[in-house]
Amino acid sequence: MNLLWIKNGRVIDPANQRDAAGDIYAVDGNIVDSLSESQKSDATVVDASGLVVAPGLVDIHVHLRDPGQTHKEDIRSGTQAAAAGGFTSVVCMPNTSPVCDNAGTIQRIMDKVEREAVIRVYPTGCLTLGMNGEQLAPTGQLKSAGVVAVTDDGKCVQSNELMRRAVEYAKMFDLPIMDHCQDASLTKGAVMNEGEWSLRLGLRGWPKAAEDIIVARNVILAELTGAHIHMQHVSSATSVDILRRALDRGAPVSGEASPHHIEFIDADIYDYNSVYKMNPPLRTQEDREALIEGLIDGTLCCIATDHAPHSPTEKDQEFDAAPFGIIGLENSLASCLTTLYHNRGLSLSKVIGLMTHKGADLCKLDAGTLSVGAPADICLFDPDQQWTVDATKFFSKSQNCPWHGKTLKGSLKSTYVGGKQVFDGTSITA
Amino acid sequence: MSQSLAWNRKDLIDVEFLSRAEIETIFTTATAFKKAMAVNNKKLPYLKGRTIVNLFLEPSTRTRLAFEVAASRLSADTITVTGDASSLSKGETLRDTARNMEALKADIIIMRHCASGAPNYLSKAVNIPVINAGDGSHAHPTQALLDAFTLLEKFGTLEGKKVTILGDILFSRVARSNIICLQKLGAQVTIAGPSTLVPKAFEAMGVTVSHDLRNALEGADAVMLLRIQHERQSATHFPSIGEYTSSFGLNKARAKWLKPGAIIMHPGPINRGVEIDSELADSEHSVILEQVTNGIVVRMAILHLCSSAHNNETIQLPT
Numbered sequence: 001m002n003l004l005w006i007k008n009g010r011v012i013d014p015a016n017q018r019d020a021a022g023d024i025y026a027v028d029g030n031i032v033d034s035l036s037e038s039q040k041s042d043a044t045v046v047d048a049s050g051l052v053v054a055p056g057l058v059d060i061h062v063h064l065r066d067p068g069q070t071h072k073e074d075i076r077s078g079t080q081a082a083a084a085g086g087f088t089s090v091v092c093m094p095n096t097s098p099v100c101d102n103a104g105t106i107q108r109i110m111d112k113v114e115r116e117a118v119i120r121v122y123p124t125g126c127l128t129l130g131m132n133g134e135q136l137a138p139t140g141q142l143k144s145a146g147v148v149a150v151t152d153d154g155k156c157v158q159s160n161e162l163m164r165r166a167v168e169y170a171k172m173f174d175l176p177i178m179d180h181c182q183d184a185s186l187t188k189g190a191v192m193n194e195g196e197w198s199l200r201l202g203l204r205g206w207p208k209a210a211e212d213i214i215v216a217r218n219v220i221l222a223e224l225t226g227a228h229i230h231m232q233h234v235s236s237a238t239s240v241d242i243l244r245r246a247l248d249r250g251a252p253v254s255g256e257a258s259p260h261h262i263e264f265i266d267a268d269i270y271d272y273n274s275v276y277k278m279n280p281p282l283r284t285q286e287d288r289e290a291l292i293e294g295l296i297d298g299t300l301c302c303i304a305t306d307h308a309p310h311s312p313t314e315k316d317q318e319f320d321a322a323p324f325g326i327i328g329l330e331n332s333l334a335s336c337l338t339t340l341y342h343n344r345g346l347s348l349s350k351v352i353g354l355m356t357h358k359g360a361d362l363c364k365l366d367a368g369t370l371s372v373g374a375p376a377d378i379c380l381f382d383p384d385q386q387w388t389v390d391a392t393k394f395f396s397k398s399q400n401c402p403w404h405g406k407t408l409k410g411s412l413k414s415t416y417v418g419g420k421q422v423f424d425g426t427s428i429t430a
Numbered sequence: 431m432s433q434s435l436a437w438n439r440k441d442l443i444d445v446e447f448l449s450r451a452e453i454e455t456i457f458t459t460a461t462a463f464k465k466a467m468a469v470n471n472k473k474l475p476y477l478k479g480r481t482i483v484n485l486f487l488e489p490s491t492r493t494r495l496a497f498e499v500a501a502s503r504l505s506a507d508t509i510t511v512t513g514d515a516s517s518l519s520k521g522e523t524l525r526d527t528a529r530n531m532e533a534l535k536a537d538i539i540i541m542r543h544c545a546s547g548a549p550n551y552l553s554k555a556v557n558i559p560v561i562n563a564g565d566g567s568h569a570h571p572t573q574a575l576l577d578a579f580t581l582l583e584k585f586g587t588l589e590g591k592k593v594t595i596l597g598d599i600l601f602s603r604v605a606r607s608n609i610i611c612l613q614k615l616g617a618q619v620t621i622a623g624p625s626t627l628v629p630k631a632f633e634a635m636g637v638t639v640s641h642d643l644r645n646a647l648e649g650a651d652a653v654m655l656l657r658i659q660h661e662r663q664s665a666t667h668f669p670s671i672g673e674y675t676s677s678f679g680l681n682k683a684r685a686k687w688l689k690p691g692a693i694i695m696h697p698g699p700i701n702r703g704v705e706i707d708s709e710l711a712d713s714e715h716s717v718i719l720e721q722v723t724n725g726i727v728v729r730m731a732i733l734h735l736c737s738s739a740h741n742n743e744t745i746q747l748p749t
Binding site: 199200202204271319 | 523524525543544545546547548550551565566567568569600603606629631632634635
């Protein structure tokens with residue numbers, strides 16, 4: 001029997017409205033409400049004094065780049081990075097090479113996850129064949145192969161007719177649709193938010209309208225079909241407003257915010273540093289505030305990193321030429337604690353909820369809580385300890401992290417998956 | 431004299447980073463070169479033995495020639511590399527190309543590049559001076575400096591002068607650098623043209639935005655015309671060249687709205703009959719060719735100043 005006893009911590013389990021000093025117990029990988037005296041004497045005992053004991057974090061938006069782009073990341077390095085950031089479940093995007101538009105590729109990923117991953121990995125399938133936005137991917141076969149959602153992340157289905165059919169079809173399989181909201185006709189050649197800073201820097205502007213139009217379309221199609229559409233990495237204040245009104249009407253929609261969009265703004269690009277180049281682009285201070293408001297009032301249901309690794313060589317180019325995307329798995333807990341808990345006064349429970357059960361609920365994952373019977377996926381952290389991000393020391397293969405060199409508050413001490421420690425605060429132990 | 435010159439930079443990336451004193455140092459130096467050349471049109475020795483690489487990764491005629499002439503006037507050796515001839519077409523990165531130039535013992539890199547911010551990037555990748563000869567839609571500092579130099583020759587000061595920049599502002603690096611440079615020298619800047627190419631958001635840079643040509647030209651001491659850059663715009667920015675000319679082309683009748691004695695400027699290449707009436711381009715109000723000539727001494731000044739600063743040399747000027 002594998003017995004675990006984490007004692008004397010501050011247990012925060014937002015799904016169960018629990019925030020109190022206490023102990024957590026696990027038997028054979030699942031949470032139990034207590035151990036017998038004899039079990040206690042046999043258990044691995046962890047003293048969590050001074051630490052928060054929380055459910056392992058859940059990220060419903062990561063790019064593991066495997067198969068096909070393993071010079072950027074692979075399932076081993078990506079899940080090690082996740083474990084080092086306190087994540088125990090991640091949902092990976094299907095824009096691999098080949099893309100995940102067939103059951104075989106999903107099976108290949110699941111096989112590698114079985115062999116290499118140190119945490120739980122849930123794949124997604126493409127919405128359209130080849131992510132070309134022209135013909136539906138075999139959603140039913142993808143579901144049988146194990147996908148938890150369908151998405152053409154990175155590419156947005158431009159045809160309203162096809163999107164309508166895609167969501168209508170996916171609803172039959174009870175799979176959420178996650179959409180990367182971008183009207184491509186408004187973003188040709190664009191590399192940063194359209195506004196004062198794109199004008200100053202002479203960079204091609206990406207209007208917020210490109211996102212807002214698709215968010216509005218998706219709200220309309222969700223209401224038309226009854227299918228759930230989740231808006232990925234919402235970046236615009238107007239999109240938050242559209243979502244808020246839709247949710248008030250009871251529309252089956254949701255949205256996520258990324259740690260970088262609630263931390264950085266377009267002005268951070270002042271020196272053309274491509275580490276701030278991402279899709280959707282960093283917006284303005286007003287948008288940043290609206291995203292935080294959206295997280296506070298529940299318009300945006302969760303935080304997802306959009307961990308998007310690119311090799312140093314790929315990122316080290318002229319701003320126009322560098323690829324979009326940044327990584328965040330290893331510092332997201334700290335950056336969100338710094339931004340939302342330390343600087344904004346959100347409760348720890350609120351922040352942890354946004355990073356655990358909210359995303360898990362959306363994708364119907366058995367994750368994100370410390371409920372009795374749940375998998376013993378746990379993270380331990382000191383919410384106040386400062387550290388300075390050093391991307392060169394990341395477990396990720398890539399270093400394209402805009403927090404590099406920044407000092408954050410909130411230090412991860414330990415990560416458990418199924419009752420077994422996978423990260424001890426320094427090293428991967430799985 | 432050299433003690434009073436404010437200059438401590440190896441690179442010229444953008445006018446934005448220059449103080450007014452630094453801009454005036456460039457003009458003092460350019461004036462000294464202009465006088466020396468008027469007296470005796472011989473080469474000056476200041477960059478003798480130095481190798482300048484003209485890394486022109488986007489087509490250019492005027493700017494490249496002006497830099498070549500400026501380098502030659504300062505006795506430097508010049509190597510010109512164009513986009514097609516470089517290794518970039520073979521997949522080499524800009525960093526590697528530039529570091530190879532440095533390893534080949536180039537003393538200065540002058541770069542024209544289609545990507546905004548490329549010179550900012552390059553100046554961090556190499557130790558030798560980097561001079562921006564135009565990057566994407568971002569900056570064209572030597573053009574703005576020669577424009578201001580030309581205006582100062584005409585007006586003595588730019589304090590309170592009204593300068594209107596007319597045309598495709600959105601995609602224009604010349605416009606951006608001029609907006610910054612002219613304002614640093616005390617001028618009031620109005621930008622004008624079609625609303626799709628002159629967005630209101632430019633007001634954040636301290637300019638007046640106008641989509642009414644008469645309004646923009648009335649009372650202006652100078653008007654700078656910009657070429658319509660077909661190569662950068664998408665098809666949706668305005669209906670046609672003919673429509674542009676009918677609304678915003680400068681002709682004799684419209685030129686009358688300018689202040690009497692106002693001057694007409696253009697960074698070139700001009701499209702006769704499009705943004706400017708052919709007759710007007712050749713009129714006594716036009717300083718278009720003076721701009722070209724001043725481009726030599728202003729660029730000589732910049733090369734000389736950056737090289738001197740990089741090599742920790744006292745700035746020498748012709749006496």
